[in-house]
Amino acid sequence: MNIGFIGLGNMGAPMARNLIRAGHTLTVFDLSAPAVAELVDAGATGADSPTDVAHANVDIIITMLPASAHVKSVYLGESGLLSTVDPQVLLIDSSTIDPISAREVARAASANGNSLLDAPVSGGTGGAAAGTLTFMVGGTENEFEKARPILACMGKNIVHCGASGNGQVAKVANNMLLGISMIGVAEAMALGTRLGMDAKVLASIINTSSGRCWSSDTNNPFPGVLENVPASRGYSGGFGTDLMLKDLGLATDAARAIRQPVILGALAQQLYQQFSSGGNGGLDFSAIINNYLEPAKNE
């Protein structure tokens, strides 16, 4: 299949490589020329603009951009995709953006005769490289079925979440819970160890008891409890605090728009914001435990 791919960053580049590996023909664009050059080396054809991608006889265009503003500019901008793309081309946006913007762009696409699926991912850069991402997809059943075999080249769980925007809804709800649960585990681990318990023993109790969650059993924030997690390598790699902060912002913005209280989500957002403002935005979000273990450092 002829596929256009726009946004070749930490996630987009390995996703595009997996499509090439699966035998698809790719035309790619990114504002960064070196990012395009790397994909051209891997077998893609480089384009000079989104318009160029739209004119490359593509069946599908996938976008993987940082945030809503970039997505709106690529689709709705003066020389954006919708100004020129053939109505037959299926559009898939895998960026993480707020559900309201996702629905706005999908409506504009629909007015143009195109279908646009929102298909944000979880699984991080490791999952993007390994082709094991989870895709949370919003849009019609029919378009979902068309997209599924392509998404399956980049991920292993491809889930239809319902109507347009619902992929983003699933993503922000899950990540809000993740942000909150990490802070809960950090508080519990700090309390237990400060009261004299061994961190590994405490984690093993939690992980076989009712407090167990991903933040306790897979990405425990206490250094040394688990091997091969960010906490055991100075909180490098993993899911950056600033990316968590972005996702909590999406959740609280969406909640505000519909007057839905997200009290712990908003509190979590403020805690990560404070942590980021202390120069920690690039650390894995589990490093938030340092707020409890070394309070003076982040004040």
Ligand code: NAD
């Ligand atoms: P990134 O910043 O590494 O890459 C974004 C790319 O988009 C960059 O190469 C940039 O040059 C390009 N870009 C920006 N504006 C553009 C435009 N107008 N036209 C063409 N290219 C443009 O970001 P990433 O880590 O790849 O994340 C992409 C999306 O995936 C984000 O929405 C992020 O929240 C989401 N996400 C990231 C992760 C992760 O672990 N990195 C995990 C899940 C979801």
